[in-house]
Amino acid sequence: MKSEDIGRRSFLTAATGAAAFTILKPQVVRGMQANSAVRVGLLGCGGRGTTHLETLLKNTDARITALADMFQDRLDKAKRKVDELSAAKSQPGVQKTFLGPDAYQRILESKEIDAVVIATPPYFHVQHLAAAVAAGKHVYCEKPVAIDVPGIRRVLEIGKKAEGKVSLDVGFQIRMAPPYVELVNRIHAGALGEIASGAAYYYCPRIALNYPDASTPEARLRNWIQDRAISGDIIVEQNIHAIDICNWVLQGHPLKATGRGGRNGRNFPNDTCYSHFDVVFQYPNNVDVSFNSTQFGKGQFDVNERFFGTRGSSQSPYSGPLGVWGEEKWVWGGGDSDKPAAEGQFSASGSFSDNLAQADPEKQKAFIESVASGKLHNQAALGVESALTAMLGREAAYQGRELTWDELLRSNEQLDPRIDLNKL
Numbered sequence: 226m227k228s229e230d231i232g233r234r235s236f237l238t239a240a241t242g243a244a245a246f247t248i249l250k251p252q253v254v255r256g257m258q259a260n261s262a263v264r265v266g267l268l269g270c271g272g273r274g275t276t277h278l279e280t281l282l283k284n285t286d287a288r289i290t291a292l293a294d295m296f297q298d299r300l301d302k303a304k305r306k307v308d309e310l311s312a313a314k315s316q317p318g319v320q321k322t323f324l325g326p327d328a329y330q331r332i333l334e335s336k337e338i339d340a341v342v343i344a345t346p347p348y349f350h351v352q353h354l355a356a357a358v359a360a361g362k363h364v365y366c367e368k369p370v371a372i373d374v375p376g377i378r379r380v381l382e383i384g385k386k387a388e389g390k391v392s393l394d395v396g397f398q399i400r401m402a403p404p405y406v407e408l409v410n411r412i413h414a415g416a417l418g419e420i421a422s423g424a425a426y427y428y429c430p431r432i433a434l435n436y437p438d439a440s441t442p443e444a445r446l447r448n449w450i451q452d453r454a455i456s457g458d459i460i461v462e463q464n465i466h467a468i469d470i471c472n473w474v475l476q477g478h479p480l481k482a483t484g485r486g487g488r489n490g491r492n493f494p495n496d497t498c499y500s501h502f503d504v505v506f507q508y509p510n511n512v513d514v515s516f517n518s519t520q521f522g523k524g525q526f527d528v529n530e531r532f533f534g535t536r537g538s539s540q541s542p543y544s545g546p547l548g549v550w551g552e553e554k555w556v557w558g559g560g561d562s563d564k565p566a567a568e569g570q571f572s573a574s575g576s577f578s579d580n581l582a583q584a585d586p587e588k589q590k591a592f593i594e595s596v597a598s599g600k601l602h603n604q605a606a607l608g609v610e611s612a613l614t615a616m617l618g619r620e621a622a623y624q625g626r627e628l629t630w631d632e633l634l635r636s637n638e639q640l641d642p643r644i645d646l647n648k649l
Contacts, residue, residue, distance in 0.1 A: 266338035274344030326646035370608035372457030384605025395608035398588035417534030484622030
């Protein structure tokens with residue numbers, strides 16, 4: 226597998242974003258009447274999954290008809306939320322729930338759903354994505370699509386199988402947030418001139434656990450955010466959003482990276498993730514982007530990406546002034562609907578305000594519309610490129626050296642939590 230096989234010249238150019246679609250009749254796509262509500266199943270009823278179901282019910286005409294999870298308490302909580310929100314819209318609530326290690330198979334066999342949202346721990350994304358496409362279900366898969374290179378190879382094959390048959394969206398909702406869309410469009414139109422360098426960061430306090438901290442398989446699954454073999458580590462699981470924006474702005478992936486990192490301040494008994502990463506990504510044309518991140522302690526939450534060019538500079542924080550400064554100065558804030566953000570709120574479950582206020586609603590509406598209209602998305606390669614970029618930074622930091630994109634693609638190392646779900 227060469228770099229161009231996961232680059233922007235082959236599969237990626239046909240399957241990156243909302244604009245990449247195949248037109249089919251909705252009746253063929255969904256096997257139901259074109260004017261029927263899209264029926265969605267949720268696979269993974271944790272914090273992010275619950276946010277998805279709330280966003281779908283509040284911002285689209287979709288119905289949540291089925292839920293699946295490993296744990297009964299999460300199923301029960303999600304069902305109560307869906308039934309409450311559905312009743313407010315005079316719609317029926319959850320029709321079926323599926324519990325246990327084979328829940329993902331049974332929900333995908335269900336004739337009660339047309340599409341599925343995958344919000345399970347990242348280690349399981351490849352398996353669940355493959356099963357969803359094989360079952361002929363439209364799928365919205367949370368990032369990252371995979372946590373190691375062998376998984377990435379599988380996702381590329383899954384993407385090819387999905388092409389022209391089902392919509393496959395990946396959870397980079399920031400690419401649908403109006404402030405970011407406008408900013409990147411301006412950058413691509415030349416507002417910064419020739420980009421010389423960039424800097425990005427993702428600072429997050431330690432994410433609180435909602436289950437007793439222990440080394441048992443159940444505790445590891447419930448507290449997967451602190452287990453690198455399940456999450457892929459903080460740079461792949463969380464920081465990937467900022468890294469994806471860098472790829473978006475620079476219209477490609479880095480050629481190599483140099484990195485450092487460690488666990489200072491995050492030395493907890495059952496925690497295997499890094500507390501911080503410091504990486505320099507080198508993109509084509511010698512454009513270096515310095516990236517650093519933290520996920521420990523009790524500091525403030527803050528994310529931003531900055532780019533510096535011959536005509537100006539830009540910044541794109543989750544919260545605060547977002548825009549371009551220089552020859553073509555522009556700051557998001559032209560009216561009531563797009564005013565610049567002040568200090569906002571962020572939660573580990575993925576609930577945002579401020580510059581990301583419309584990210585989830587717009588992303589969810591686009592996904593449901595693709596299913597309803599038959600204008601199918603295929604974002605598998607987009608998910609692959611950004612996941613690989615995050616892995617490049619992770620592995621460069623783990624090894625404490627310069628690592629090239631081509632070296633990374635030759636990796637056969639697999640992350641495996643070694644948990645037998647059937648024994649839980």
